[in-house]
Amino acid sequence: MAANALTPGIVAGRLSPRDYATNFTDLHPPLDPHEAQVAADRCYFCHDAPCIAACPTAIDIPLFIRQIATGTPEAAAMTIFSQNILGGMCARVCPTETLCEEACVRETAEGQPVRIGQLQRHATDRLMAAGGHPFTRAAPTGRRVAVVGAGPAGLACAHRLAMKGHEVVILDARQRPGGLNEYGIAAYKTPGGFAQAEVDWLLRIGGITMRTGVMLGRDVTLADLRAEHDAVFLGIGLGGVGTLGTPGEDRDGVADAVGFIADLRQAADLAALPVGRDVVVIGGGMTAIDAAVQARLLGALNVTLVYRRSRERMNASRYEQDLAASKGVHIITNAQPVAIHGNGAVREVEFEYVDDDLTPTGVRFRLAADQVLRAIGQRLAGDDLPALAQGRIAVTGAGRSSLPGVWAGGDCAAGGEDLTVTAVAEGRDAAEDIHATLMAEG
Amino acid sequence: MADLTTNFIGITSPNPFWLASAPPTDKEYNVRRAFEAGWGGVVWKTLGEDGPPVVNVNGPRYGAVWGADRRLLGMNNIELITDRPLAVNLAEIARVKRDWPDRALVVSLMVPMNEGAWRDILLRVEDTGCDGVELNFGCPHGMSERGMGSAVGQVPDYVRQVTQWCKTHSRLPVIVKLTPNITDIRQPAQAARDGGADAVSLINTINSITGVDLDLFAPEPTIDGKGAHGGYCGPAVKPIALNMVAEIARTPSLAGLPISGIGGVTTWRDAAEFLALGAGNVQVCTAAMTYGFKVVQEMISGLSQYLDEKGLGSVQALVGRAVPNVSDWQQLNLNYVTKARIDEDLCIGCGRCFAACEDTSHQAIAMSPERVFSVRDEECVACNLCVNVCPVEGCITMERLAPGTIDPRTGREVRAEHGDWTTHPDNPGACAAE
Ligand SMILES: Cc1cc2nc3c(=O)[nH]c(=O)nc-3n(C[C@H](O)[C@H](O)[C@H](O)COP(=O)(O)OP(=O)(O)OC[C@H]3O[C@@H](n4cnc5c(N)ncnc54)[C@H](O)[C@@H]3O)c2cc1C
Ligand code: SF4
Numbered sequence: 001m002a003a004n005a006l007t008p009g010i011v012a013g014r015l016s017p018r019d020y021a022t023n024f025t026d027l028h029p030p031l032d033p034h035e036a037q038v039a040a041d042r043c044y045f046c047h048d049a050p051c052i053a054a055c056p057t058a059i060d061i062p063l064f065i066r067q068i069a070t071g072t073p074e075a076a077a078m079t080i081f082s083q084n085i086l087g088g089m090c091a092r093v094c095p096t097e098t099l100c101e102e103a104c105v106r107e108t109a110e111g112q113p114v115r116i117g118q119l120q121r122h123a124t125d126r127l128m129a130a131g132g133h134p135f136t137r138a139a140p141t142g143r144r145v146a147v148v149g150a151g152p153a154g155l156a157c158a159h160r161l162a163m164k165g166h167e168v169v170i171l172d173a174r175q176r177p178g179g180l181n182e183y184g185i186a187a188y189k190t191p192g193g194f195a196q197a198e199v200d201w202l203l204r205i206g207g208i209t210m211r212t213g214v215m216l217g218r219d220v221t222l223a224d225l226r227a228e229h230d231a232v233f234l235g236i237g238l239g240g241v242g243t244l245g246t247p248g249e250d251r252d253g254v255a256d257a258v259g260f261i262a263d264l265r266q267a268a269d270l271a272a273l274p275v276g277r278d279v280v281v282i283g284g285g286m287t288a289i290d291a292a293v294q295a296r297l298l299g300a301l302n303v304t305l306v307y308r309r310s311r312e313r314m315n316a317s318r319y320e321q322d323l324a325a326s327k328g329v330h331i332i333t334n335a336q337p338v339a340i341h342g343n344g345a346v347r348e349v350e351f352e353y354v355d356d357d358l359t360p361t362g363v364r365f366r367l368a369a370d371q372v373l374r375a376i377g378q379r380l381a382g383d384d385l386p387a388l389a390q391g392r393i394a395v396t397g398a399g400r401s402s403l404p405g406v407w408a409g410g411d412c413a414a415g416g417e418d419l420t421v422t423a424v425a426e427g428r429d430a431a432e433d434i435h436a437t438l439m440a441e442g
Numbered sequence: 443m444a445d446l447t448t449n450f451i452g453i454t455s456p457n458p459f460w461l462a463s464a465p466p467t468d469k470e471y472n473v474r475r476a477f478e479a480g481w482g483g484v485v486w487k488t489l490g491e492d493g494p495p496v497v498n499v500n501g502p503r504y505g506a507v508w509g510a511d512r513r514l515l516g517m518n519n520i521e522l523i524t525d526r527p528l529a530v531n532l533a534e535i536a537r538v539k540r541d542w543p544d545r546a547l548v549v550s551l552m553v554p555m556n557e558g559a560w561r562d563i564l565l566r567v568e569d570t571g572c573d574g575v576e577l578n579f580g581c582p583h584g585m586s587e588r589g590m591g592s593a594v595g596q597v598p599d600y601v602r603q604v605t606q607w608c609k610t611h612s613r614l615p616v617i618v619k620l621t622p623n624i625t626d627i628r629q630p631a632q633a634a635r636d637g638g639a640d641a642v643s644l645i646n647t648i649n650s651i652t653g654v655d656l657d658l659f660a661p662e663p664t665i666d667g668k669g670a671h672g673g674y675c676g677p678a679v680k681p682i683a684l685n686m687v688a689e690i691a692r693t694p695s696l697a698g699l700p701i702s703g704i705g706g707v708t709t710w711r712d713a714a715e716f717l718a719l720g721a722g723n724v725q726v727c728t729a730a731m732t733y734g735f736k737v738v739q740e741m742i743s744g745l746s747q748y749l750d751e752k753g754l755g756s757v758q759a760l761v762g763r764a765v766p767n768v769s770d771w772q773q774l775n776l777n778y779v780t781k782a783r784i785d786e787d788l789c790i791g792c793g794r795c796f797a798a799c800e801d802t803s804h805q806a807i808a809m810s811p812e813r814v815f816s817v818r819d820e821e822c823v824a825c826n827l828c829v830n831v832c833p834v835e836g837c838i839t840m841e842r843l844a845p846g847t848i849d850p851r852t853g854r855e856v857r858a859e860h861g862d863w864t865t866h867p868d869n870p871g872a873c874a875a876e
Contacts (some may be wrong), residue, residue: 033833042511045733066740070709075743 005277007299009345010253010371012274014299020270024295027188027323028092028118036122040069046105051116054103056416056425059086061100061213067117074231076139077127078134080120085159085428086152088128088198089181090421092189094161095286099318099421128197133204138165143438146171146229148216151179152420155202155234156427157434162207163209166433169229170208173215178236179410181420186290188297190255217382224406231434232407234385234393234401235427238378238418248340255332257281257375265292275369279303282337282351283375285315291373292329304328304367306349310356338364380412389414390391399430407434444749446742447546448757450483450722451615451640451700453573455482455546458757459713460743462704462725463488463550463576463619466735468524470534477538478773479735480742483546485617485725488523489531491553491563496522496585505652505672509598511716514732516678518650520663520670522584523552528566536570552578552590557607564612575613577604580646582623583672592646595621596851598633605637615849617702620624620644622679626771628693629685631777635699641726642690643702645683647673676728680706688768688822691720703744710744717757718764768805772863779849779856780824780840782806782817789815795828795838803827 003011033037043065051061054226058080067076080087081295094100096117104113127134147154150172158168176182181195197379202313203210214220216236227233241251241256255275267273275298281291284307291307305324307314311333314321321331335351336358342348349369386401387394392414399407409426416422446457456618460483461467461476468487476484490496498521506533507516516709524531539547549572553559567575579595586593594600601618608616618634620627622645635851649671650810653662661669683705706712708729722741729737745757751838756759784795791813799807806821817828824840830837843849865872 037835045737047734047736063736063739066709066737067743070711070740070744071712071742072744072747075740075747078743 005299008277010274010368013271014275015271017271020301021311024187024191024270026191027065030125031115031118031122034070036073036119039119040065042106043069043114044105048432050103050105051100051114055084055100056419056422057090057428058425059083059087059100059120061116064123065116067411068119068123073123073126074130076119080124081127081134083423083428084362084421085156085179085202086198086420087120088124089152089185089190089195091117091124092194093181094184094419094421095317095320098317103427107190120418128201133201135159135163135205137163137207138203140167141165141438143230145231145233145434146227147233147235148172148224149179149235149410149412150174150177150199150210150212151235151237151410151423152181152413153237153287153423153427154179154233155199156424157203157233157235157407157409157431158208158427159205160428161430161434164431166230166438167208167296168208168434170210170267171214171225172210173218173239179211179212179423181237182259183265184287185265185420186261186294187265188294207413217384220404222406223386226228226403230405232406233399233427233430233434234406234412235410236382237411237421239381240376240379242268242376242379244337244374244376246337246340247348248342251340251342252345253342253370254340254346254372254374257283257287257373258378260291260373261287261294262296268313270298275297275300276369277301278368278369279373280367280369280374281305281375282331282384283307283377284309284313284351285375285377286320287372287378288375289316289320289324289329291303291375293324293327295371295373296327297441299367300371304332305329306332306337306367307336308354308358310334313356327376327396336360340369340372341366346370356400374408378411398433399426400433444746444757446482446746446749446757448723448786449561450546450702451574451617453483453546453548453615454544455723457738457742457745458717458723459582459738460484460541460548460652460702460723460725461726461730462544463762464727464731465521465579466727466730469526469531470538473538474532474541475543476730476735477545477824480697480738481545481735482723483548483573485550485576485874486531486535488550488552488567488581489563489567490523490526490551491559492528492566495525495527498522498525499665502663503672505663507652507676507678514675514728515675516650516652516676517731518647518652518663518672518674520672521584523578523581530562532566532570535567535572536737539571539573545575545703547568547572548574548576549577550576550619552581552585554587555594555604557611561611562602564614568612568614572592572614574609574617574640575612576617576619576643577608578619578646579604580619580621580644580680581673582621582647582649584701592621592623595619595646596624598629601630601633601635605634605639609638617641617643619646619704621646622682622686622705623649623731626836627689628696630834631690631696631699635696639699641700641722643701643704645705647677647684648682651673656842674733675704677708677712680712680715687716687721688765689852707741708732710741710748713741714748714760715744715764717760719768720762720764720765722761723757760849775860775862777845777857777859777861779843780829781819781822782824782826782838783805783841784815784817784828784838785836786814788834790834790837791815792833794831798827798831805819822851 045062064079091432102150103161107113178195181372279300339350353363393408407430410423448458463485467484581591585591618639651661703716703724
């Protein structure tokens, strides 16, 4: 008998093919030209615009919106890409409600910001659809740079270096490039194989060799890379995951949210992907929200997201919390897991309510669960890395690590928010600094 | 990216976007900022005679007309020429030109109607190293009450006379700035040419009152309960400017007279339209005053993209391309028959086309009880009103009836060949000519 929403356990095929298709289409369908025109017309072309300051890559937003308004989305795309080569992905995944759109003066005036992310997508989609690649390389410098990690930080760094005329090799442990763009971002934010298409498009600049399946620390050492290259950039993200330390955590059905999401992103057929009937997600960030929402979209009957502090302290924005609620995710705050019950497989998770400073209240409750997803933060993985600060690679200036000739950026580097756009900014700035350093060496 | 370098009457600039003589070009500080932002040239704010500078009002000098969402569509001003000492302006002009040799720097002038006054100021202006002068025969307010500005521009003989003096007393290229506050722009343009002008620039601002304060019963902008007419500019005046530019460009006796197009240029597209109608470059003021100097970046990227897409290698290749298609009414093809077509899929059912056609045009749109709108070809005269009032772009279009088909309105066959009023059987003139 085919599974449905009521089937207990972690099973595949809870939904009809049509439901899978509708659930995982674009969260925000692209603007049509008229909508783009109307949206662009709302921009006031502010002086020294607050949105630019709020964008980690400092895209000249008023200029690109004006270029859309005057019928030249291709020029708009160039304005975007010259600051942020992953402007296509950022347009889809940036939490604009806490970045550019939060700063928009029309948000201040009317609570309705200009739809910057959507307009950015309008422009970048247009230029990318035209094929080709809009940037060219400077004359070869004869310098070689190794970039470790093909996530947003590594890709942005490699592109900028290639543009400056350096030879770049990117190494990535995974089978496919893209980092969390490919393995982490929610499926409904980037459907249609966009992440791979974007990497292909970016690599068309030339001068970048992509070597996947090569892991730093396993297949190659940092010392080797330094010896063989003029500079090394580390953009290895956060490969490690945390554990709850809760009794019963080893029971079947308890897993990491990032792994669940990676499986989902790589699934050829969503109907073949198993999901629990009663899913409990533990955590309060973007990963927790994405795991919870996508569990619902895969057909889980009950999905509860439990966070140990208050709603205000959740890393996920209010917009994302509301998105989760609108998809039927139940959010419980100020509760912490104390035990995971079951016989082999998980059956229930027991929680205790806590104050905001995590003091237990003595009040407990249990949630039925056949699947428990941990989303309590990722951490840096790897040995023989440059010096660390707060568990990440310590950097000064534009990503300079403690080792000469080694830069770092993105999630693996200390400082900055863990966002795609921040990773792009750090990768780009490190590339500029690497370029300046190599050229100064003469 | 197309090269936007422009050579206008021997003055080169990296792009055809100049700032018009106005507040944005009033002093060194502004002009330096403008050049840093990328403007190709400036016409310095109008200088007057040496001596005590003019005095401006101390109440509001600008009035405005807004569109939806408070978009500035038109602005008027009662500001006079520069109110700073001549020597200060001249020193600044010399400094800026020295530091920005690749940008066009033209100096606008307005002095009383006597040869000595013009000769004196020209001598001093030449010393700055500027690229040319522009004669301000345009300002319709304030200075015109003193016999200058549009008071000169409205009398072709004066225009010719002053232009001659300037050509006699200076080696600099002379641009004559025309006022639109006349009945036939070709007259002052011809006078400028006859006087030896190297170019004309147009339009200056249009006489206007932007509004009336209905509590004070006074025109706006209001100063102590009174208001004076001011010069109107901004996007709203573009159609008037385009027509005047085209009139000059297509008049045989004015052929080849270089034109600097002015009037509501806000985007690359506006500029391209002026260029296509014969302007060799454009001057901008209100867009900069509304959005700041940075707007020029969009103009540059947009024009250059457009030239690339059209395969036009230079700005010059665009100049005048639309002029041959500016025609008299009597030459328009009366055998070109179109009908409105409403795309039902795009229609959102507002009914504005119906109201417009039913009440004010030809009752050529039918409306069903389900709010489906369709065109009745037997009534449609193809006036385009429905297209203009429809809020959905591309929903109503005009489509040509193929030659050989019957026009249901007239019952006649659509002819393939051109046929205009000059040869039309109903035209008594046409019969007489035969
Ligand atoms: C589930 C989830 C959802 C998210 N959603 C959003 C969102 O909607 N919007 C947003 O802005 N941000 C989001 N983020 C954060 C964002 O994805 C990251 O901030 C961003 O991807 C960081 O980029 P990066 O290049 O530093 O690292 P990553 O994207 O993690 O890339 C690191 C790369 O390095 C490789 N690597 C790691 N170790 C080694 C090694 N030893 N040798 C070789 N290669 C190695 C990895 O395989 C990987 O490809 C999300 C994160 C997660 C986990
Ligand atoms: S990259 Fe992100 S933050 Fe920057 S403008 Fe685009 S959507 Fe906004």
